[in-house]
Amino acid sequence: MGCGMSFVKYLLFIFNLVFALSGLALLVLGILVLTETEVYQEFLAGKFHAPPILLIVIGCIVFVVAFLGCCGAIRESHCMVITFAIFLLTIFIFEIVVGALAFVYSNDTQDVLDDSLNKIMEDYKAGNQEANKTMNTIQDALKCCGYKGPDDYPGMLPKTCCVISEHECPNHLGSKVHYTIGCSEALKQFVKDSGIVLGGVAIGFAFIELVGIVFALCLANTIKNNSRRRAV
Incomplete structure (x- = not known):
């Protein structure tokens, strides 16, 4: 086995260790975003479920693919390394799709947020206990x-509007006493940031995987050339 093949082989092996950690990172990130946005799904009408769920699925798949890549590199299996490269390419495409969906969905929720949150606010004013709980949670x-904004409430503001939320607080006293930003704007910003x-x-991560594809193809080509030399 030549120095070139050894170098690419162990380079690919190290890449797969990093790749496995990136899969864990994607899995954790997907779970965190899904958990953080779960309380707001009533406002989003389920529109923001797809990107984090896809990220969780991709994170799990990455673990399996990283294991396949490690085995292929150590065993110098042309078939396993090529299969690994194909899986990497598939994941690359999926991650580009997830990235695009996340950007599109975060910019496509304004009307849904306005309609849903406005209805919750109207129900809150009408004395609906479920709406009361929901508004207090999001606030x-x-x-x-x-x-x-706070002008939606006549008189005293609810505890969850107050900076020190042990008691209700008067309106129009500024940000030192109560929050001045409306929940419609805050929720839109949260979804956009997510x-x-x-x-x-x-x-x-998708573009990092391009590096792995290049390493895998280089190793597969080296393995194939070595096999041909042995056969001669």
């Missing part, structure tokens, strides 16, 4: 107040 989580993180990470 507490996103540090916001009301649909458009989409940027998901999309950026997915596309970033």
Whole structure:
């Protein structure tokens, strides 16, 4: 076995260790985003479920593919290395799709958010206990107040609008006393930021995988050439 083949072989092996860790990172990121957005799915009408779920699935697949790549590199199996390269290419395409979906979905939720949150706010004012619970949850989580802002509440603001949320607080006293940003704007920003993180990470990992594809094809070609030399 030549020095060139040894170098590419162990380079691919090291890449697969990093690749396995990246799969774990994708899995954890997908779970975190899915968990963080779960409380807001009522407003999103399920529109933001797809990107994090796809990322979780890809993260799991990456673990299996990384194992295949390690085995192929160590055993110098042309078939396994080529299969690994094909899987990497497939994952590359999927991650580009996830990245695109995350960006599109994060920019495609404005009308859904406005309609859903406005309805929840109307139900809140009508005394609906479920709407009360939902608004308080989102206000507490996103540090916001009301649909458009604190002016949505006449008189005293609910505890979750207050910076110190042990008691209700008066309106129009500013950001030191209560949150001044409306939950519609805060939720849109949260979804947009989540989409940027998901999309950026997915596309970033996708281009890293191009390096793995190049390593795998180089190793497969070297293995094939060595086999031909032995056969002569």
